[in-house]
Amino acid sequence: xxxxxxxxxxxxxxxxxxxxxxxxxxxxxxxxxxxxxxxxxxxxxxxxxxxxxxxxxxxxxxxxxxxxxxxxxxxxxxxxxxxxxxxxxxxxxxxxxxxxxxxxxxxxxxxxxxxxxxxxxxxxxxxxxxxxxxxxxxxxxxxxxxxxxxxxxxxxxxxxxxxxxxxxxxxxxxxxxxxxxxxxxxxxxxxxxxxxxxxxxxxxxxxxxxxxxxxxxxxxxxxxxxxxxxxxxxxxxxxxxxxxxxxxxxxxxxxxxxxxxxxxxxxxxxxxxxxxxxxxxxxxxxxxxxxxxxxxxxxxxxxxxxxxxxxxxxxxxxxxxxxxxxxxxxxxxxxxxxxxxxxxxxxxxxxxxxxxxxxxxxxxxxxxxxxxxxxxxxxxxxxxxxxxxxxx
Numbered sequence: 001x002x003x004x005x006x007x008x009x010x011x012x013x014x015x016x017x018x019x020x021x022x023x024x025x026x027x028x029x030x031x032x033x034x035x036x037x038x039x040x041x042x043x044x045x046x047x048x049x050x051x052x053x054x055x056x057x058x059x060x061x062x063x064x065x066x067x068x069x070x071x072x073x074x075x076x077x078x079x080x081x082x083x084x085x086x087x088x089x090x091x092x093x094x095x096x097x098x099x100x101x102x103x104x105x106x107x108x109x110x111x112x113x114x115x116x117x118x119x120x121x122x123x124x125x126x127x128x129x130x131x132x133x134x135x136x137x138x139x140x141x142x143x144x145x146x147x148x149x150x151x152x153x154x155x156x157x158x159x160x161x162x163x164x165x166x167x168x169x170x171x172x173x174x175x176x177x178x179x180x181x182x183x184x185x186x187x188x189x190x191x192x193x194x195x196x197x198x199x200x201x202x203x204x205x206x207x208x209x210x211x212x213x214x215x216x217x218x219x220x221x222x223x224x225x226x227x228x229x230x231x232x233x234x235x236x237x238x239x240x241x242x243x244x245x246x247x248x249x250x251x252x253x254x255x256x257x258x259x260x261x262x263x264x265x266x267x268x269x270x271x272x273x274x275x276x277x278x279x280x281x282x283x284x285x286x287x288x289x290x291x292x293x294x295x296x297x298x299x300x301x302x303x304x305x306x307x308x309x310x311x312x313x314x315x316x317x318x319x320x321x322x323x324x325x326x327x328x329x330x331x332x333x334x335x336x337x338x339x340x341x342x343x344x345x346x347x348x349x350x351x352x353x354x355x356x357x358x359x360x361x362x363x364x365x366x367x368x369x370x371x372x373x374x375x376x377x378x379x380x381x382x383x384x385x386x387x388x389x390x391x392x
Contacts, residue, residue, distance in 0.1 A: 004057060005042065005043060005044055005055035005056055005057060006057065006058045007055070007056050007057065007058040007060075007061055007064070007079070008053065008054070008055055008079070008080045008081065008082060009053070009054040009055075009056070009064065009068060009077055009078070009079060009080060010051060010052075010053060010054075010077060010078050010080035010162060010164055011051065011052035011053075011054060011068065011074045011077045011170075012051065012074060012075050012076045012077065012078075012167070012170070013027075013030070013050055013051070013052070013073070013074060013075065014073075014074065014075030014170075014172050014173075015073075015075075015172065015173065015174060016030065016073060016174070016175070017050055025178070026073070026174065026175060026178055027047060029073070029174075029175035029176070029177050029178040029203070030052070030071075030073040030074070030175035031045065031047065031052075032175075032177070033071065033072075033073065033175050033176045033177065033237065034052070034054070034067075034071060036237055037067045037071065037237065038056070038064065038067060041056055041057065041060055041063070041064070042056075042057065043055060043056040043057075043064075044056075048158065048159070049116060049158065051158075052074070053080070053162075054068075065168070066234075068168070068170065069168060069169070069170065069171075070171060070234050070235045071170060071171060071235075072171045072172070072173045072174060072175055072176055072200055072201045072203065072235060072236070073170075073171070073173060073174055073175035073176070073203075074170040074171070074172075075169075075170050075172050076167040076168060076169055076170050077167070077168055077170055078154075078164040078165070078166060078167045078168065079164060079166070080162050080163070080164040081093055081097070081162070081163050081164065082160050082161065082162050082163075083160065083161050083163070084160065084161065085117065085120055085157060085160060085161050086161075087122070087127075087130060087131075089161070090127075090131060090155060090161050090163070091130075091131050091134040091135070093161075093163050094111070094131050094134075094135060094153050094155065094163055095134070095135055095138045095139070097153055097163060097164075097165050098135055098138075098139060098142065098151070098153060099139070100165075101150070101151040101165060102139065102141075102142060105150070106142075106150035106151045107141075107142060107143065107150055108142065108143050108144065108145035108148075108149045108150045108151075109132075109135065109142060109143075109144065109145070109149050109150065109151050109152070109153060110144065110145060110146050110149035110151075110152050110153070111127075111128040111129075111131050111132045111135075111152075111153050111155065112128065112152055112153070112154050112155070113125070113127040113128040113131070113154075113155045113156075113157070114154075114155070114156045114157065115127060115157045116156065116157060116158045117157050117158055117159065120157045127155060127157070128155070131153075131155065132144060135153075151165055151166075152165065153165055154167075171201050171235065172201065173200075173201035173202055173203065174201070174202055174203035175203060176200060176203060176204075176205050176235075176236045176237055177203065177205045178203035179199075179202055179203035179204040179205075180204060180205070180283075180284040180285070181204070181205040181206070181207065181282075181283050181284060182199060182204050182205070182206055182207070182278075182283055182284060182285040182286065182287050182315065183206070183207050183208070183209055183242075183274055183277055183278050183281075183283045183285070183286050183287065184196040184199070184206050184207070184208045184209070184232075184287040184288075185208075185209055185211075185270060185274060185286065185287065185288050185289070186208040186209065186210050186225055186228060186229065186241075187210075187211075187225075187289065188210070188221060188224045188225045188228065188339065188343065189289065189339055190326060190327060190330050190335075190336065190339040190340070191289030191290075191291060191294075191318055191326055192228075192288070192289030193228045193231060193232060193289075193330065193333070193335040193338075193339060194289065194318060194326050194329045194330050194333065194335065195287055195288060195289040195290075195315075195316070195317050195318050196208070196232050196236075196287060196289075197232060197235060197329070197333045197335075198317040198318070198329075199287050199315055199317055200232065200235050200236035201235070202317075204285070204287070204315075205236060205237065206232060206236055206239055206287070207239065207240040207241070207242065207281065207283060208225075208229055208232070208239055208240070208241050208242065209241075209242045209244055209270075209273070209274055209277055210222065210225045210241060210242070210243050210244065211244050211246040211270055211273070212243050212244065212245055212246060212247070213246055213247045213250055214245070214247060215247075216247065216250075217343075218343055220341075220343040221343040222243065223343075224338060224339075224341050224343050225241070226241065226387075226389055227338050227392075228335055228338050228339065229241050229389035230389050230390065230391055230392045231333065231334050231335045231338065231391075232335075233389050233390050233391040234334075234391035234392075235333070238388050238389065238390055239388070239389045240386060240387075240388050240389075241386070241387050241388075241389050242277055242384050242385075242386055243384060243385045243386075243387070244273055244277075244380050244381065244383075244384045245380050245383050245384070245385075246269075246270075246273070246380055248376050248379070248380070249266075249269050249373060249376045249377060249380055250266060252371065252373060252376055253265045253266055253269070253371065253373070256371050257367070257368075257371055258367065259352045259353075260352050260354055260355055260356045261352075261355075261356050261359070261364060261367065262351075262352050262355075263296065263297050263351055263352060263355050264297060264302055264305060264306070264355070264356055264359055264364065265368055265371065265373075267297050267302070267305075267306040268305060268306045268308075268309050268368055269309075269373050269377055270306075271286070271306045271307065271309040271310050271314075272309045272310070272373070272374070272377045273377050273380060273381050274286045274310065274312075275309065275310035275311070275312055276377070276378065276381045277381060277384070278310075278312050279312075280381070283312075284312075284313070285312055285313040285314070285315050286310060286312050286313070286314045286315065287314075287315045287316075287317070288314065288315070288316055289316075289318055290303060290316045290318065290319060291316075291318045291319055291320075291321055291323070291326065292319050292320060294323065296355035296356065296357050297355070299357055299358055301357075301358040301359050301361070302356070302357070302358070302359050303316075304359075304361060305359045305361055305364055305365070308361075308365070
């Protein structure tokens with residue numbers, strides 16, 4: 001006997017509707033992403049008229065709900081109920097849904113009806129009026145409020161009738177993978193996980209690079225990055241984490257480079273390594289958590305310098321974002337409490353007291369070249385350890 005698929009979910013698409021002739025390609029990415037995330041379950045997925053209807057075991061509701069709340073490409077989702085396209089079963093189901101909402105304190109309601117099947121005898125307004133009238137008779141203590149109701153009962157007439165009350169918000173954006181696959185420079189701080197999330201929600205599948213400075217950084221610092229990768233994996237699927245051993249590169253910068261430029265040179269070396277990783281693993285861009293003028297390495301001049309060591313596209317989704325907004329987003333996606341754990345990364349440990357703020361491009365390019373870091377960077381890339389991180 002097969003698994004009973006006794007729970008129905010309605011998934012509402014958003015931005016995908018704006019796509020033209022390639023709309024079906026985006027739907028295919030969303031379908032693939034959903035199947036990957038629910039791979040351990042028996043389920044059925046029907047796609048009709050811009051809606052995804054997902055049937056899954058009710059016993060797995062908590063897991064499925066968590067997946068849907070973190071799935072880029074859908075604007076909202078709801079627990080949904082279906083019945084025949086007849087007024088009596090529609091009204092009975094609506095009455096049951098309203099009773100559930102009254103039990104948790106609702107005192108007013110509104111019916112929103114949508115008749116996609118034009119063969120149904122009542123139009124949308126007529127259906128809403130008739131069902132609303134029946135609900136008032138069945139629940140005399142409740143009132144109709146079309147402007148600010150406590151609960152909204154949605155009725156959609158398609159090949160069957162579909163009813164739902166509470167819509168849960170989705171991530172919105174575009175399905176993972178439709179924008180290709182990029183490399184996130186993941187430091188363990190607050191900013192880079194948020195940058196990764198923002199690019200995931202724009203359809204970019206991610207791998208991540210962590211520059212390890214062991215023994216100057218601890219195993220706890222790596223664990224922190226792995227846990228942040230797991231948070232991102234809960235939105236974007238499996239995150240392939242590249243741990244790049246960068247101790248020798250940093251020691252060479254500290255020994256031979258000008259102290260005020262050490263962070264600048266380190267960022268440049270990281271960009272060199274990221275460039276090599278992207279080309280080695282066929283990734284299409286580099287993602288950073290840089291925000292304009294937040295720290296010394298993130299001025300326009302310094303970002304120009306570090307970016308000059310790659311010809312890959314460099315995405316900086318936080319570049320114009322205020323720090324408080326970034327922290328708010330970090331709390332929302334679940335990365336903040338991990339990011340603030342007191343395990344320093346390599347950038348913090350080797351930071352100069354008085355860093356250069358506006359690099360002279362030609363002068364610093366020449367000075368960096370004299371350090372001869374290319375061989376050390378290549379050795380670090382070749383020694384990189386890779387592990388796949390899944391959502392917890």
